[in-house]
Amino acid sequence: MTVSSPSVAMTTSGGSGADIAVRDLTKTYKGNVQALRGVSFDVAPGTVFGLLGPNGAGKSTTVKILTTLSRADSGDATVGGIDVNAHPDRVRRIIGCVAQQSACDLEATGFENLALQGQLYGMHGAALRSRAAELLAQFGLTDAAKRITKTYSGGMQRKLDVAMGLMHRPQVLFLDEPTTGLDPQARAEMWTEISRLSRDEGLTVLLTTHYLEEADKLADDLAIVDKGVVVARGAPEVLKSELRGDAVVIEFRSDPDAAALRECVASQELREVTVDGRSMRGRADNGAAALPGVLVAFESAGFAVASATVARPSLDDVYLRHTGHAYEAAGSQDSESAKENAR
Amino acid sequence: MSTLTLTMRQTGGIGVRHVRALLRQPAFVMITLVQPVIWLLLFGQLFKSVAKLPGFTTTSYIEFLTPGIVVMNAMFSNGWSGMSVINDLDRGVMNRFLVSPVSRGAITAGHLANSLVTTLVQSLIIIGLGLLAGARFHGGFGAVLLLIVAALLLGAAFATFSDALGLLMRKEESMIAAVTFLVLPMSFLSTLLMPSTEVTPWIRDVAAYNPVNWAVEVGRQSLNAHPDWGFAFSRLGFLVLLCLACLAMAIRAFRSYQKSV
Numbered sequence: 001m002t003v004s005s006p007s008v009a010m011t012t013s014g015g016s017g018a019d020i021a022v023r024d025l026t027k028t029y030k031g032n033v034q035a036l037r038g039v040s041f042d043v044a045p046g047t048v049f050g051l052l053g054p055n056g057a058g059k060s061t062t063v064k065i066l067t068t069l070s071r072a073d074s075g076d077a078t079v080g081g082i083d084v085n086a087h088p089d090r091v092r093r094i095i096g097c098v099a100q101q102s103a104c105d106l107e108a109t110g111f112e113n114l115a116l117q118g119q120l121y122g123m124h125g126a127a128l129r130s131r132a133a134e135l136l137a138q139f140g141l142t143d144a145a146k147r148i149t150k151t152y153s154g155g156m157q158r159k160l161d162v163a164m165g166l167m168h169r170p171q172v173l174f175l176d177e178p179t180t181g182l183d184p185q186a187r188a189e190m191w192t193e194i195s196r197l198s199r200d201e202g203l204t205v206l207l208t209t210h211y212l213e214e215a216d217k218l219a220d221d222l223a224i225v226d227k228g229v230v231v232a233r234g235a236p237e238v239l240k241s242e243l244r245g246d247a248v249v250i251e252f253r254s255d256p257d258a259a260a261l262r263e264c265v266a267s268q269e270l271r272e273v274t275v276d277g278r279s280m281r282g283r284a285d286n287g288a289a290a291l292p293g294v295l296v297a298f299e300s301a302g303f304a305v306a307s308a309t310v311a312r313p314s315l316d317d318v319y320l321r322h323t324g325h326a327y328e329a330a331g332s333q334d335s336e337s338a339k340e341n342a343r
Numbered sequence: 344m345s346t347l348t349l350t351m352r353q354t355g356g357i358g359v360r361h362v363r364a365l366l367r368q369p370a371f372v373m374i375t376l377v378q379p380v381i382w383l384l385l386f387g388q389l390f391k392s393v394a395k396l397p398g399f400t401t402t403s404y405i406e407f408l409t410p411g412i413v414v415m416n417a418m419f420s421n422g423w424s425g426m427s428v429i430n431d432l433d434r435g436v437m438n439r440f441l442v443s444p445v446s447r448g449a450i451t452a453g454h455l456a457n458s459l460v461t462t463l464v465q466s467l468i469i470i471g472l473g474l475l476a477g478a479r480f481h482g483g484f485g486a487v488l489l490l491i492v493a494a495l496l497l498g499a500a501f502a503t504f505s506d507a508l509g510l511l512m513r514k515e516e517s518m519i520a521a522v523t524f525l526v527l528p529m530s531f532l533s534t535l536l537m538p539s540t541e542v543t544p545w546i547r548d549v550a551a552y553n554p555v556n557w558a559v560e561v562g563r564q565s566l567n568a569h570p571d572w573g574f575a576f577s578r579l580g581f582l583v584l585l586c587l588a589c590l591a592m593a594i595r596a597f598r599s600y601q602k603s604v
Contacts, residue, residue, distance in 0.1 A: 030603070101434075103438065104434075107367060116360055120353055122353075
């Protein structure tokens with residue numbers, strides 16, 4: 001495992017106060033698919049922690065191990081201070097889980113789904129009914145409570161999934177890609193609800209996502225996972241500020257000669273220059289001030305510039321910096337999706 | 344709250360879930376109720392003249408057949424139990440259960456409770472219909488009760504075995520092949536349709552070890568004016584052991600499934 005970011009020292013300072021503490025988890029699936037190759041992180045109580053990475057990075061596998069569905073080959077993990085391997089039954093009582101795939105019982109109504117979920121945790125009678133009614137109201141499902149969930153929209157089913165995860169008032173909530181496949185409005189509503197849960201109810205939330213924007217917006221702290229290892233950890237703001245400066249992206253009219261291009265900008269205020277096809281990415285302390293000089297240099301060297309962009313650092317840049325490849329290109333064919341396909 | 348209360352509550356919740364889902368499909372309920380009727384009447388007509396063979400103790404084939412159809416129905420309807428397990432696996436419902444504190448035993452038992460209620464209703468229909476068609480249970484009420492218990496035990500064994508298969512195979516096609524492969528030979532390697540005096544000797548020998556045959560022979564005691572209670576209870580004992588073995592297998596199958604997740 002290679003972790004180079006300075007924020008690591010901050011977040012690995014012991015798991016005693018953490019609601020989730022993960023150390024060196026490894027997991028290899030049948031067919032020698034290495035899903036996890038040593039994942040470690042801590043989640044402070046009452047915070048939203050984002051596990052960010054492309055499909056197949058190992059996010060779902062990590063969640064399955066932490067929620068006691070699956071077991072790691074090696075490494076340690078505690079949730080609420082309880083070892084997931086030694087006392088899975090005790091862990092199960094304090095966690096709520098919302099899996100990547102909706103898990104509504106489609107033949108049952110919204111209320112019946114919540115009621116059974118409560119019964120599995122030993123709830124009954126008036127307490128069960130009032131908690132179910134409260135959650136239905138909270139997620140705007142009261143009118144649909146008596147309808148079979150087969151008739152629900154994807155967004156409604158997702159809300160019911162989260163409501164089921166909250167039914168027994170868990171201490172730690174796991175949300176595995178909670179907004180994948182939702183339309184923009186349903187996604188915005190889900191984001192509002194997730195923020196509210198940690199802010200108002202003090203819930204510890206572990207959220208996995210492959211949306212950079214989602215991690216940026218919701219996570220107090222995050223770990224970027226790539227190919228089964230954590231490549232960066234820290235608060236989104238910290239990770240972005242570590243990049244020291246703005247991203248400068250220049251598109252050319254034709255494929256430039258990379259070596260010549262690098263030589264051309266060597267004297268400019270540009271660092272970490274990467275060339276990929278017709279586009280060049282670099283970094284500058286003050287992008288807007290550096291840009292004119294860079295453009296003049298290109299013009300005099302005969303590179304035809306099509307467009308130039310200066311942007312404040314984004315998680316996209318953080319991802320590129322730590323993995324060496326751009327986010328969109330990553331993880332199209334990977335261990336987890338290959339495994340899903342094999343089913 | 345005691346562990347037992349909790350387990351009962353979980354089992355009840357899961358049982359109600361399955362019964363409710365069944366009742367919400369009127370067509371399925373209809374087929375479930377009509378199917379055993381068709382078997383009894385169809386087989387009764389098909390093999391009518393068999394009762395004229397010298398080995399027969401009854402003159403009415405329907406009478407001879409009724410306990411066999413009760414048992415056959417218990418086997419056929421519960422053999423498919425695992426299909427709903429596969430459905431729950433596909434829809435993520437099973438994973439949701441497995442990360443909750445519900446015991447694996449309660450998941451299986453809740454599902455089984457639904458299967459047994461269905462089997463009980465079907466058995467009563469077949470017995471009632473048999474009576475209407477002229478069958479007489481000379482063994483009395485107690486012996487008929489044993490017939491029902493035998494059918495429920497065999498049904499429970501098949502249901503839990505099928506649930507285990509569902510967890511292990513996780514594919515509907517494999518499941519259909521496996522159940523079909525199992526159920527037909529097990530019916531015919533028994534005295535379900537023919538008395539033991541009339542079947543080929545090697546089949547009679549194999550049948551002695553066939554759980555379906557145990558249930559059929561227990562059930563058929565209900566036709567005798569003097570049932571062999573000792574024989575009946577010994578075979579019921581075998582069926583109880585079989586049920587426990589299948590339950591253990593189902594619970595182990597959960598572990599195997601979780602290893603693959």
